[in-house]
Amino acid sequence: MTPNPHIIDVGRGDSSICAFLTISEDESSRAYSIRDAHDLLKPHTPLGVYPFALTGSGEYICFDYRDTPSQPGIVLITVEMDIYPVANSFSEFLEKLHD
Template sequence: MTTLKWIPYLWDEPHPVPSGEFEQLEHQLGITFPKDYKEVAAQYQGMTPHPDVFNVGRGTNVVNVLLTIIEDHKWWTYSIMSAYEAVKPHVPGGVYPFASTPGGEYLCFDYRESSEQPKVTLVTVEMFIYPVADSFTDFMARLHDGEDLPG
Protein backbone atom coordinates (compact mmCIF):
# COMPACT_ATOMS: atom_id res chain seq x y z
CA MET A 1 0.00 0.00 0.00
CA THR A 2 1.28 3.43 -0.93
CA THR A 3 1.91 5.94 1.84
CA LEU A 4 -0.22 9.03 1.41
CA LYS A 5 1.52 12.40 1.54
CA TRP A 6 -0.12 15.81 1.64
CA ILE A 7 1.09 18.68 -0.53
CA PRO A 8 0.24 22.33 0.16
CA TYR A 9 -2.23 23.78 -2.35
CA LEU A 10 -4.09 26.81 -0.99
CA TRP A 11 -1.67 27.73 1.77
CA ASP A 12 2.08 27.21 2.08
CA GLU A 13 1.68 24.90 5.06
CA PRO A 14 -1.06 22.90 6.79
CA HIS A 15 -4.04 24.94 7.98
CA PRO A 16 -5.69 22.88 10.76
CA VAL A 17 -9.42 23.33 11.29
CA PRO A 18 -10.12 25.45 14.40
CA SER A 19 -12.18 23.93 17.20
CA GLY A 20 -15.92 24.11 16.58
CA GLU A 21 -15.71 24.69 12.80
CA PHE A 22 -16.73 21.14 11.85
CA GLU A 23 -19.71 21.26 14.19
CA GLN A 24 -20.81 24.63 12.77
CA LEU A 25 -20.61 23.37 9.17
CA GLU A 26 -22.39 20.11 10.04
CA HIS A 27 -25.16 22.12 11.69
CA GLN A 28 -25.50 24.37 8.60
CA LEU A 29 -25.71 21.36 6.28
CA GLY A 30 -27.76 19.14 8.59
CA ILE A 31 -25.34 16.20 8.36
CA THR A 32 -22.58 14.55 10.34
CA PHE A 33 -19.37 13.99 8.41
CA PRO A 34 -17.71 10.59 8.73
CA LYS A 35 -15.19 10.43 11.59
CA ASP A 36 -12.39 9.20 9.29
CA TYR A 37 -12.92 12.19 6.98
CA LYS A 38 -12.93 14.67 9.88
CA GLU A 39 -9.62 13.30 11.14
CA VAL A 40 -8.00 13.84 7.72
CA ALA A 41 -9.64 17.17 6.84
CA ALA A 42 -8.91 18.62 10.30
CA GLN A 43 -5.20 18.51 9.40
CA TYR A 44 -5.17 18.66 5.60
CA GLN A 45 -8.02 20.93 4.39
CA GLY A 46 -6.87 22.92 1.37
CA MET A 47 -4.15 20.38 0.54
CA THR A 48 -3.65 17.78 -2.19
CA PRO A 49 -3.07 14.09 -1.50
CA HIS A 50 -0.30 12.20 -3.26
CA PRO A 51 -0.90 9.82 -4.86
CA ASP A 52 -3.97 11.59 -6.19
CA VAL A 53 -5.42 9.36 -8.95
CA PHE A 54 -8.68 7.48 -8.42
CA ASN A 55 -10.70 5.13 -10.60
CA VAL A 56 -14.19 6.09 -11.70
CA GLY A 57 -16.18 4.17 -14.27
CA ARG A 58 -13.82 2.87 -16.93
CA GLY A 59 -11.29 5.64 -16.44
CA THR A 60 -9.44 7.68 -13.87
CA ASN A 61 -9.58 11.16 -12.41
CA VAL A 62 -7.44 13.21 -10.03
CA VAL A 63 -8.05 14.81 -6.64
CA ASN A 64 -7.14 18.48 -6.92
CA VAL A 65 -7.70 19.64 -3.35
CA LEU A 66 -9.62 18.81 -0.17
CA LEU A 67 -12.21 21.56 0.14
CA THR A 68 -11.94 23.79 3.17
CA ILE A 69 -14.09 23.56 6.26
CA ILE A 70 -13.41 27.16 7.19
CA GLU A 71 -14.75 29.97 5.03
CA ASP A 72 -11.56 31.87 4.21
CA HIS A 73 -12.60 34.87 2.06
CA LYS A 74 -9.50 34.58 -0.14
CA TRP A 75 -10.25 30.92 -0.88
CA TRP A 76 -14.08 30.99 -0.71
CA THR A 77 -14.46 29.03 -3.96
CA TYR A 78 -12.52 26.16 -2.36
CA SER A 79 -14.87 25.88 0.63
CA ILE A 80 -17.39 23.10 1.12
CA MET A 81 -20.18 25.68 1.41
CA SER A 82 -19.29 27.34 -1.90
CA ALA A 83 -19.11 23.98 -3.69
CA TYR A 84 -22.36 22.84 -2.06
CA GLU A 85 -24.16 26.00 -3.18
CA ALA A 86 -22.90 25.36 -6.73
CA VAL A 87 -24.13 21.75 -6.95
CA LYS A 88 -27.19 21.87 -4.68
CA PRO A 89 -29.70 22.98 -7.38
CA HIS A 90 -28.50 20.25 -9.76
CA VAL A 91 -28.13 17.10 -7.66
CA PRO A 92 -30.46 15.12 -5.39
CA GLY A 93 -30.57 16.02 -1.72
CA GLY A 94 -28.02 14.18 0.39
CA VAL A 95 -24.98 14.84 -1.84
CA TYR A 96 -22.25 17.04 -0.30
CA PRO A 97 -18.86 17.94 -1.87
CA PHE A 98 -15.61 17.45 0.04
CA ALA A 99 -12.91 17.65 -2.67
CA SER A 100 -12.50 18.95 -6.22
CA THR A 101 -10.81 17.76 -9.39
CA PRO A 102 -8.73 19.87 -11.81
CA GLY A 103 -11.68 19.78 -14.25
CA GLY A 104 -14.11 21.44 -11.86
CA GLU A 105 -15.84 18.25 -10.76
CA TYR A 106 -16.54 17.36 -7.14
CA LEU A 107 -15.94 14.32 -4.99
CA CYS A 108 -18.96 14.11 -2.72
CA PHE A 109 -20.33 12.26 0.23
CA ASP A 110 -23.56 10.62 -0.83
CA TYR A 111 -25.87 10.19 2.15
CA ARG A 112 -28.88 9.00 0.13
CA GLU A 113 -28.51 5.36 1.25
CA SER A 114 -27.05 5.91 4.74
CA SER A 115 -26.77 8.87 7.07
CA GLU A 116 -24.12 6.99 9.06
CA GLN A 117 -21.73 5.82 6.32
CA PRO A 118 -22.02 7.87 3.12
CA LYS A 119 -20.58 6.56 -0.11
CA VAL A 120 -18.08 8.60 -2.13
CA THR A 121 -19.32 9.74 -5.54
CA LEU A 122 -18.09 11.99 -8.32
CA VAL A 123 -20.34 14.79 -9.55
CA THR A 124 -19.28 15.86 -13.03
CA VAL A 125 -19.58 19.34 -14.52
CA GLU A 126 -22.68 18.02 -16.33
CA MET A 127 -24.00 17.06 -12.84
CA PHE A 128 -23.92 13.31 -13.48
CA ILE A 129 -23.18 11.24 -10.37
CA TYR A 130 -20.79 8.28 -10.54
CA PRO A 131 -19.93 5.87 -7.70
CA VAL A 132 -16.30 5.94 -6.57
CA ALA A 133 -15.99 4.14 -3.20
CA ASP A 134 -18.08 2.68 -0.37
CA SER A 135 -16.54 4.99 2.26
CA PHE A 136 -13.99 7.75 2.74
CA THR A 137 -11.42 5.30 4.12
CA ASP A 138 -11.98 3.02 1.12
CA PHE A 139 -11.57 6.01 -1.21
CA MET A 140 -8.30 7.10 0.40
CA ALA A 141 -6.92 3.54 0.32
CA ARG A 142 -7.63 3.32 -3.42
CA LEU A 143 -5.70 6.47 -4.41
CA HIS A 144 -2.78 5.62 -6.69
CA ASP A 145 -0.23 7.35 -8.90
CA GLY A 146 -1.69 6.11 -12.17
CA GLU A 147 1.59 4.57 -13.37
CA ASP A 148 0.34 1.03 -12.79
CA LEU A 149 -2.52 1.42 -15.26
CA PRO A 150 -2.48 -0.37 -18.61
CA GLY A 151 -1.50 2.04 -21.35
Protein backbone atom coordinates in the same frame (compact mmCIF):
# COMPACT_ATOMS: atom_id res chain seq x y z
CA MET B 1 -5.03 20.51 0.52
CA THR B 2 -4.09 17.91 -2.11
CA PRO B 3 -3.73 14.25 -1.15
CA ASN B 4 -0.60 12.35 -2.04
CA PRO B 5 -1.10 10.14 -3.99
CA HIS B 6 -3.82 12.10 -5.80
CA ILE B 7 -5.08 9.91 -8.67
CA ILE B 8 -8.25 7.82 -8.34
CA ASP B 9 -10.26 5.61 -10.67
CA VAL B 10 -13.72 7.18 -10.71
CA GLY B 11 -15.34 4.38 -12.68
CA ARG B 12 -14.89 6.08 -16.06
CA GLY B 13 -11.13 6.37 -15.97
CA ASP B 14 -8.65 8.06 -13.70
CA SER B 15 -9.13 11.53 -12.29
CA SER B 16 -6.82 13.67 -10.18
CA ILE B 17 -7.88 15.14 -6.86
CA CYS B 18 -6.83 18.77 -7.14
CA ALA B 19 -7.88 19.83 -3.62
CA PHE B 20 -9.83 18.88 -0.56
CA LEU B 21 -12.43 21.58 0.09
CA THR B 22 -12.20 23.77 3.16
CA ILE B 23 -14.62 25.00 5.80
CA SER B 24 -12.60 28.21 6.18
CA GLU B 25 -14.49 31.49 5.84
CA ASP B 26 -11.27 33.18 4.64
CA GLU B 27 -11.94 35.02 1.37
CA SER B 28 -8.63 33.80 -0.10
CA SER B 29 -9.88 30.19 0.20
CA ARG B 30 -13.29 30.85 -1.32
CA ALA B 31 -12.54 28.89 -4.53
CA TYR B 32 -12.15 25.80 -2.31
CA SER B 33 -15.10 26.43 0.01
CA ILE B 34 -17.39 23.52 0.87
CA ARG B 35 -20.22 25.97 1.37
CA ASP B 36 -19.81 27.57 -2.07
CA ALA B 37 -19.46 24.16 -3.75
CA HIS B 38 -22.58 22.89 -1.99
CA ASP B 39 -24.53 26.03 -2.97
CA LEU B 40 -23.45 25.51 -6.60
CA LEU B 41 -24.44 21.82 -6.65
CA LYS B 42 -27.57 21.98 -4.48
CA PRO B 43 -30.08 22.91 -7.23
CA HIS B 44 -28.78 20.12 -9.47
CA THR B 45 -28.15 17.21 -7.12
CA PRO B 46 -30.29 15.12 -4.75
CA LEU B 47 -30.58 15.95 -1.06
CA GLY B 48 -27.90 14.11 0.92
CA VAL B 49 -24.95 14.68 -1.46
CA TYR B 50 -22.18 16.92 -0.05
CA PRO B 51 -18.91 17.87 -1.78
CA PHE B 52 -15.53 17.47 -0.08
CA ALA B 53 -13.00 17.48 -2.94
CA LEU B 54 -12.45 19.02 -6.37
CA THR B 55 -10.90 17.23 -9.33
CA GLY B 56 -8.48 18.75 -11.80
CA SER B 57 -11.26 18.85 -14.41
CA GLY B 58 -13.68 20.81 -12.22
CA GLU B 59 -15.79 17.88 -11.04
CA TYR B 60 -16.68 17.24 -7.41
CA ILE B 61 -16.07 14.25 -5.18
CA CYS B 62 -18.93 14.03 -2.68
CA PHE B 63 -20.20 12.12 0.31
CA ASP B 64 -23.48 10.42 -0.58
CA TYR B 65 -25.68 10.00 2.50
CA ARG B 66 -28.85 9.03 0.57
CA ASP B 67 -28.74 5.24 1.05
CA THR B 68 -26.59 4.72 4.15
CA PRO B 69 -26.45 7.78 6.42
CA SER B 70 -24.17 6.06 8.92
CA GLN B 71 -21.65 5.03 6.22
CA PRO B 72 -21.87 7.43 3.25
CA GLY B 73 -20.66 6.32 -0.12
CA ILE B 74 -18.43 8.46 -2.31
CA VAL B 75 -19.65 9.74 -5.69
CA LEU B 76 -18.37 11.91 -8.50
CA ILE B 77 -20.52 14.79 -9.73
CA THR B 78 -19.52 15.69 -13.29
CA VAL B 79 -19.72 19.16 -14.83
CA GLU B 80 -22.89 17.89 -16.56
CA MET B 81 -24.24 17.08 -13.04
CA ASP B 82 -24.23 13.33 -13.65
CA ILE B 83 -23.53 11.18 -10.59
CA TYR B 84 -21.12 8.22 -10.67
CA PRO B 85 -20.26 5.94 -7.74
CA VAL B 86 -16.57 5.97 -6.75
CA ALA B 87 -16.32 4.06 -3.46
CA ASN B 88 -18.56 2.50 -0.82
CA SER B 89 -16.90 4.43 2.02
CA PHE B 90 -14.34 7.13 2.72
CA SER B 91 -11.85 4.45 3.76
CA GLU B 92 -12.30 2.67 0.43
CA PHE B 93 -11.89 6.04 -1.36
CA LEU B 94 -8.56 6.64 0.41
CA GLU B 95 -7.39 3.10 -0.41
CA LYS B 96 -8.14 3.69 -4.11
CA LEU B 97 -5.83 6.74 -4.34
CA HIS B 98 -2.67 6.03 -6.36
CA ASP B 99 0.11 7.74 -8.35
